[in-house]
Amino acid sequence: MDTTDQTTHDGVTLACEQVVRRFGGLKALKGIDLGIRQGEIFGLVGPNGSGKTTLVNAVTGFYPPQEGRIVFEGAAINHLKPYQVAARGIARTFQNVALFKGMSVLDNILLGRHIFMRPSALASLFYWWWAQKEEVAHRRQVEEIIDLLQLESVRDEPVDVIPLGMQKRVELARALAAEPRFLILDEPMAGMNQEEKEYMVRFILDAQEALNLTILLIEHHMDVVTAICDRVAVLNNGEKIAEGTARDAIKDPAVVAAYIGKSNDAA
Numbered sequence: 607m608d609t610t611d612q613t614t615h616d617g618v619t620l621a622c623e624q625v626v627r628r629f630g631g632l633k634a635l636k637g638i639d640l641g642i643r644q645g646e647i648f649g650l651v652g653p654n655g656s657g658k659t660t661l662v663n664a665v666t667g668f669y670p671p672q673e674g675r676i677v678f679e680g681a682a683i684n685h686l687k688p689y690q691v692a693a694r695g696i697a698r699t700f701q702n703v704a705l706f707k708g709m710s711v712l713d714n715i716l717l718g719r720h721i722f723m724r725p726s727a728l729a730s731l732f733y734w735w736w737a738q739k740e741e742v743a744h745r746r747q748v749e750e751i752i753d754l755l756q757l758e759s760v761r762d763e764p765v766d767v768i769p770l771g772m773q774k775r776v777e778l779a780r781a782l783a784a785e786p787r788f789l790i791l792d793e794p795m796a797g798m799n800q801e802e803k804e805y806m807v808r809f810i811l812d813a814q815e816a817l818n819l820t821i822l823l824i825e826h827h828m829d830v831v832t833a834i835c836d837r838v839a840v841l842n843n844g845e846k847i848a849e850g851t852a853r854d855a856i857k858d859p860a861v862v863a864a865y866i867g868k869s870n871d872a873a
């Protein structure tokens with residue numbers, strides 16, 4: 607789909623405007639402004655508890671903002687339910703692996719196609735021939751993704767028996783199955799060893815190129831952020847404290863202070 611007419615003049619495809627999210631008395635997001643441009647990989651970094659996942663949950667409709675606006679491809683989405691946000695073309699992976707245990711890799715990825723499927727089993731029963739045709743089309747799409755992410759060797763394995771690095775890859779595959787234009791990756795390399803990390807970086811870049819994606823990446827591994835992100839924003843305590851290239855942002859005194867003050871996550 608051509609999105610050139612759905613971005614603003616400076617190419618912003620997803621904008622957060624003064625986004626506020628509270629949990630009881632805690633203000634997890636204190637008026638965040640962000641503009642993510644079509645086609646870029648935008649890194650979201652910051653110490654634990656700084657608000658990164660909350661911002662993703664605000665964008666994806668899990669925890670809608672109580673103040674501010676979120677605009678995707680020119681339309682406000684901050685009032686939408688998660689499935690409606692997904693239908694607009696935004697897909698995500700989760701910080702902790704959230705696959706369906708006992709189901710195969712293939713079936714887990716097929717679930718990513720649910721936004722395109724008929725709402726009721728009854729409809730499928732009446733229109734079984736149509737449903738069968740539809741099923742074949744879904745499988746064809748999924749096979750392409752399996753190919754892209756090199757998951758052929760495990761496609762029929764139950765997801766819980768494959769290594770963590772591959773489980774994370776299946777999560778990426780499931781998100782891609784929804785044919786997003788905007789992909790949100792919440793710590794896709796958490797718990798991975800160096801080799802698995804390098805593979806994952808390769809697959810993210812391949813997917814971005816093959817599917818023309820814009821990506822928002824939450825990542826603690828600063829070597830990865832520096833290597834693949836066009837720009838980053840740094841959150842601390844619910845506020846944006848820096849924005850720019852990764853190299854500049856990590857040198858920013860406010861960012862250094864935030865990390866030293868909290869933990870050594872930026873290692």
Ligand SMILES: Nc1ncnc2c1ncn2[C@@H]1O[C@H](COP(=O)(O)OP(=O)(O)OP(=O)(O)O)[C@@H](O)[C@H]1O
Binds near residue numbers: 632654655658659660
């Ligand atoms: N559902 C919730 N209920 C109550 N408080 C929450 C909820 N979700 C997040 N918070 C709080 O909001 C703040 C921001 O949390 P968030 O998970 O967004 O941080 P984060 O930057 O993603 O951290 P991490 O890097 O550890 O994942 C934290 O103080 C957290 O405890």
